[in-house]
Amino acid sequence: IQERKGQELNLEEAKHKAELADKMKSKYLADMSHEIRTPLNAITGFSELMAFADSDEERQGYYEIIKTNNQLLMQLINDILDLSKIEADAIKISYEQVDINELMDTTFASVKLRMPEGVLLFLEKGSCACSFGTDSIRLLQLINNLANNAIKNTKEGSITLGYTCLPNKCLKFYVKDTGIGIAKDKLESLFTRFVKVNDYVEGIGLGLAICQGLVTKMGGSMHVESELGVGSTFSFVLPSHEE
Template sequence: MTIGSNTLLWIIALLTVIIVALSLVLWSQYKKTRHSQKEMDRGQMLNDQLLDIYFLDTLVMDKFGNIQQMNQACLKELNLNGDMIKGKSAFDVIDILVDKQSILPDLIRDLDSGKQQIDLPQNCVICNLQSNMIFMVQGTLIGTYKENRLNNVVFLFRNIESELTQEYILNMALSRTKIFPWFYDMKLDHMIIDSRWFSHLGIDEGNGTLSSEEFGALVHPDDRDEILNALAKQLQGELNKDTFTYRLKRADGTWEWFEVQSVYLGRVADIPYRIVGVCQSIHEHKVTEQKLIDARNKAEESDKLKSAFLANMSHEIRTPLNAIVGFSTLLSSVYSELTIEEINEYTAMIEKNSQLLMFLISDVLDLSKIESNTMEFHLQPFSLNTLMLEISQTQRLNMDEEVKLVMDIPDDDTILTADSMRLGQVMNNLINNAIKFTSKGSVCFGYKLTDDDRVQLFVEDTGVGMPEEMIEHIFERFFKGDSFVQGTGLGLAICKIIVEHFEGKIEVVSKVGEGSRFMVSLPLKNS
C-alpha cells in the first residue's frame, strides 16, 4: 500500500511541476509583452487558479528561497494568508526539520548542484516559524531549470499527522487482537497479508505475499473448495459480504480456525480493482464451542442415565429387601418346623442379600460424597501384600464352585502410600464385577512392580468379556453393560475417581467370549 501512495504522489508531483512551469512561462510572457496591469492581474489569477486545483500543498520559491507562489491548500495548512507571505523568504516562513535539525537550505543546495528531485526523509516535520505550529509531513522538492541552472523550486507536501496517528492507533489496537487485515492485488495476482499473521501461524513471512495456490495449500482440505470458490467469485466481481470459517495449517502441523470477510474496491471493466478483507482467529471460540457441545451432550446423556438409574434402583433395592424380609418372616414363623440345613440356607440367603443391599447403599453414598466433594482419603504407607491377603480371604467366600480365585503377588512385600481402605474398595469392586460375569474358569488378581517406580494392580477373569463400544463407556456413571445383571452402574465410575485421586489411572482390555483384564497403575509414593 505504501508503494501505491508514493506512485500517486509522484504522478501528482510531476503534473504539478508541469502546471507550475506553464504558469511561470505564462507569467513571464505577460511581463515581456508589457501588457496592462489589468491583463497582468488576469495572468496572475490564472496562474493561481492552476495551482489551486491541486489538493497537495504547493509552495514555489526561487533558488534563494524567495516565495513566488503558494496555493490555497498550502496557505490553509500553514494557517497563513497572502499578505503574510508577500515579499517573504521561505526561510522566514517555514522550516523543514529532521531530529530538530533544519534541512531546507541543504535541500535547495542539492537541487542547485544538479539533483532533479528530492524526497523528504522519514520522520520529517514542517514548522510554521510565525506561529510555531509543527506537523509531520511527506513531500518532494523538484527543481525547474533554465539553461541548466536552477531557476525555481517546487515544494509539494501533505500533512500526514492524522494519518500516522490513525495508523498507530489501528496497529496498537490490532496488536492486542488476532485480527489480520489483507488485500488481494489483482495486477500481481497475490495476497498481501499483515506480517503478524505469518508470526501467529509460525510460518516464514518471505516478502509478505502469498499466491492463491500457496494460500490454498495452507487451508484444510475439507474447507479448501468453499473458501477458494468464494475468493474466485469475488475476483470475478460478485459482491459477497458473507463470512466464512475455515482451518489453516500452523507450522507445527496443527489446525487453527479462522473467520474471514472481504469486499472489493471499485470496478474496472466489470472486474474489481482490489479486494480487501480481514481474517480473525476464532480457534478459542471453536474450542470453547466444542467443549460446550460435549458438555451438553454429556449432561444429556448423564441425565438419561441418571433417570434410568433411579428407575433401576427401586428394583435393585427391592430385590434384596424382599429376600431379607421373606426369609426372615419364614424363619420367625415356622422356625420350629425347619431343619438345621434349611435354617442355615435361609440365614445364608439373608446374609447374602443384606451384603448386596449394603453394597448398593454404599455406592449411592459414595456418589453423593463425590458430587459434594466430601469423600475423605487418609494417605499413609501400608503393606500391599497384607491388603491382597485380606481381599483374598474375603472374596473366597463369594466364589462359585466352578470359578477359581487366584492371587498373584511378589514374594517380597511392597509398601505403598495411599488410602488402604479406598484401594481395597477398588480391588473388591473389580473382583466382584469379575465374579458377576464369570460362570466358570478363574478370577486372578494381584500386582507387579514396573520400571518407572510404579505398581500395577490387576484383576483378570475368563468371563464373557466386552465389545469395544462398551469399553468406551464402562467407566461412566450409571452405565450398565447388561441391564439384567444386578448393580447400580456406579462401581467402576467410583473406582476411576478413587484411582485418579491417587494420581493413577485405570484401564481395561477385553475380548468377547475370552474375558477382561482391569489394570490400575499407581505411583509408589503419592504426592
C-alpha cells in the same frame, strides 16, 4: 451471521446434553428403585415366613436368604454414598506405608471365600518385599470391587489378582478373569456411572464408576482390556505417596 450460527450450534449442543442428562437421571431413578426394592421385598417377605417355619432347617434357609439380601442392600447404599462423596470431592484419602504383599494376601483370602464353584483363584506378586505409600482401605476397596465384578461374570476358568512394579515408584494392580468378556463398543462407556455390561447380574453399575473416581483421586489411572467370550483384565496404576 457466522457468529449467530455458532451460538445456535452451541445452544443445540447444550440442549442435547441436558436431554441426555435428564434421560440418565430418569434411568438412574428407575434402576435405583428396582434395585432397592428387590432386596427389601425379599427381606420383608422371608422375615414374615420365618415366623411360620415348620422346622429349624426351613428357618435357617430363610435366614440365609435374608442375610444375603441384607448384604446386597448395604452394598448398594454404600456404593451410592461413596459415589456421592467422590463427586462432591468430599472423600478422604489417608496415606501410609503399606506392605503390599501382606495386603494382597489378605485380599486373596477374602476373595477366595466368595469364589463360585469350579472357578480357580490365583495370586501374582510383583516383588518379594514391597512397601508402598497408599491408602490401604481404599486400595482394598478397589481390588475387591474389581474382584466382585470378575466373580459375577466368570462361571468357569479362573480369576487372577496381582500387581507389578513400574518405574517412578508406581504399582500396577490388576484383576484378570476368563469370564464373558466385554464387546469393544461398550468399553468406552464402561466407567460411566449406572452403566451395566450384563443386565442379568445384580447391581446398578456403580462399582466401576467408584473405582475410576477413587483412582483419579489418588493420582492414578484405570485401564481395561477385554475380548468377548474370552475374558477381561481390569487394571489401575497408582503412584506412591508419602505419609
